[in-house]
Amino acid sequence: MRSDRKTAGAKAEGKSDKTRRRILDAAALVLRHKGFAGTRLVDIAKVADMQAGSLYYYFGSREELVAEVMRTGVCSAFDAVTRRLAEMPAEASHVDRLCAAMETHLLFLVEQSDYASATIKLIGQVPKDMQQQQIATERTYGKLWKQLLRDARDAGEIRADLNLSAIRMMIMGALNWSVEWHRPENGPAEHIARDFIAMVMHGLAVRR
Amino acid sequence: MRSDRKTAGAKAEGKSDKTRRRILDAAALVLRHKGFAGTRLVDIAKVADMQAGSLYYYFGSREELVAEVMRTGVCSAFDAVTRRLAEMPAEASHVDRLCAAMETHLLFLVEQSDYASATIKLIGQVPKDMQQQQIATERTYGKLWKQLLRDARDAGEIRADLNLSAIRMMIMGALNWSVEWHRPENGPAEHIARDFIAMVMHGLAVRR
DNA sequence: AGTTTTTTCGAATTACGAATAGAAAATATC
DNA sequence: GATATTTTCTATTCGTAATTCGAAAAAACT
Numbered sequence: 429m430r431s432d433r434k435t436a437g438a439k440a441e442g443k444s445d446k447t448r449r450r451i452l453d454a455a456a457l458v459l460r461h462k463g464f465a466g467t468r469l470v471d472i473a474k475v476a477d478m479q480a481g482s483l484y485y486y487f488g489s490r491e492e493l494v495a496e497v498m499r500t501g502v503c504s505a506f507d508a509v510t511r512r513l514a515e516m517p518a519e520a521s522h523v524d525r526l527c528a529a530m531e532t533h534l535l536f537l538v539e540q541s542d543y544a545s546a547t548i549k550l551i552g553q554v555p556k557d558m559q560q561q562q563i564a565t566e567r568t569y570g571k572l573w574k575q576l577l578r579d580a581r582d583a584g585e586i587r588a589d590l591n592l593s594a595i596r597m598m599i600m601g602a603l604n605w606s607v608e609w610h611r612p613e614n615g616p617a618e619h620i621a622r623d624f625i626a627m628v629m630h631g632l633a634v635r636r
Numbered sequence: 637m638r639s640d641r642k643t644a645g646a647k648a649e650g651k652s653d654k655t656r657r658r659i660l661d662a663a664a665l666v667l668r669h670k671g672f673a674g675t676r677l678v679d680i681a682k683v684a685d686m687q688a689g690s691l692y693y694y695f696g697s698r699e700e701l702v703a704e705v706m707r708t709g710v711c712s713a714f715d716a717v718t719r720r721l722a723e724m725p726a727e728a729s730h731v732d733r734l735c736a737a738m739e740t741h742l743l744f745l746v747e748q749s750d751y752a753s754a755t756i757k758l759i760g761q762v763p764k765d766m767q768q769q770q771i772a773t774e775r776t777y778g779k780l781w782k783q784l785l786r787d788a789r790d791a792g793e794i795r796a797d798l799n800l801s802a803i804r805m806m807i808m809g810a811l812n813w814s815v816e817w818h819r820p821e822n823g824p825a826e827h828i829a830r831d832f833i834a835m836v837m838h839g840l841a842v843r844r
Numbered sequence: 845a846g847t848t849t850t851t852t853c854g855a856a857t858t859a860c861g862a863a864t865a866g867a868a869a870a871t872a873t874c
Numbered sequence: 875g876a877t878a879t880t881t882t883c884t885a886t887t888c889g890t891a892a893t894t895c896g897a898a899a900a901a902a903c904t
Binding site for chain 2: 463464465466523549551552553555580584585586587589590591593594595597598599600601602603604605606607608609610614615619620623624626627628629630631632633634
């Protein structure tokens with residue numbers, strides 16, 4: 429059994445923690461590509477360079493492992509967006525901030541984090557109880573987006589006649605769906621983001 | 637073994653065909669809610685009001701059954717949109733047609749067809765070979781959308797500086813993602829569609 | 845170097861659900 | 875109404891992959 433020699437929040441990372449992370453990384457990678465049903469423990473073990481049985485030294489069950497990948501996925505995306513917003517100049521408009529959030533979310537998803545893309549993919553695949561847990565974790569991230577939209581609307585920067593909840597879900601949907609189709613050969617994610625933001629902000633219709 | 641007393645395209649539907657459809661309906665319903673991994677044959681059988689073993693009289697395997705649900709899902713969505721476009725007045729603009737297609741796709745997805753919503757959900761969940769097959773089936777539907785966008789652009793009705801492939805995927809993503817979040821209590825799908833179309837066409841930003 | 849603790853292994857077990865097959869029931873045919 | 879055909883049921887088999895467990899190996903400690 430593992431000893432808990434560390435106090436919460438310790439910074440040094442021992443061998444055991446590194447192995448644990450290696451397993452999580454492997455799981456995120458495989459899950460991202462094969463989904464929940466398609467991912468077997470032996471697949472994860474192979475990538476992590478160990479035997480399937482050994483995984484149980486670190487995680488109580490397959491579900492527990494997957495759940496931690498998903499939790500990490502949401503939290504890391506939240507962090508990435510939050511950090512990006514934090515480093516914006518104070519004079520940035522609410523719309524600027526909204527656009528930055530969209531760009532960051534998309535880039536993070538498709539070319540930075542296996543955890544985040546795996547999480548998106550898994551949301552619709554895991555059993556009901558895990559899903560509940562997951563939705564709870566996502567609530568904080570959802571609130572951030574809700575706030576971004578509300579601020580922009582209250583400042584008169586975006587139109588006020590739309591159901592912002594629906595708009596938010598549609599935006600997230602467009603961004604999240606990219607994990608299903610985006611491949612590097614479709615071009616750099618920055619370009620996708622640019623065009624998407626152009627559409628969302630100014631519309632497809634030509635100005636008269 | 638079933639006799640093939642019917643010639644292709646016969647209109648009368650015998651008892652056997654009705655049972656077959658009952659199973660497909662049940663499968664679509666369950667798959668829509670539980671996904672690929674979460675759906676067991678006994679679940680489908682229960683809804684179809686029969687024993688799991690009996691399914692094999694109609695389908696060679698679980699995969700075959702799921703594949704037929706998915707094929708039906710894409711084809712029916714294609715039909716719904718095509719029909720809607722066909723009954724539009726000749727003087728309708730290309731943008732009008734594009735909007736009609738978006739609305740139809742969304743409504744069909746969230747409140748008309750378990751087949752269509754199950755299909756969307758399953759795309760990222762099924763094994764690689766089924767996925768290939770599925771993508772092939774979807775190609776026709778994809779072409780329809782590509783054409784709608786291209787026509788609108790060529791007619792000068794939408795801006796010409798955007799990557800239409802990416803835009804198409806983003807639009808489909810926003811619409812498709814609704815199967816993950818939309819519930820009747822979020823309000824009628826018509827309203828969601830209206831707001832989404834407003835955003836896509838005219839943008840969130842207020843006009844100066 | 846010897847001892848204890850942590851980590852890994854790999855074979856065995858278990859659980860679950862798809863698939864099969866032969867009997868029974870229902871339905872159609874003559 | 876008897877016979878043939880189709881459909882369904884039930885119990886069983888089969889395969890796969892998660893999980894367990896005791897032993898071996900590695901690492902840490904004295």
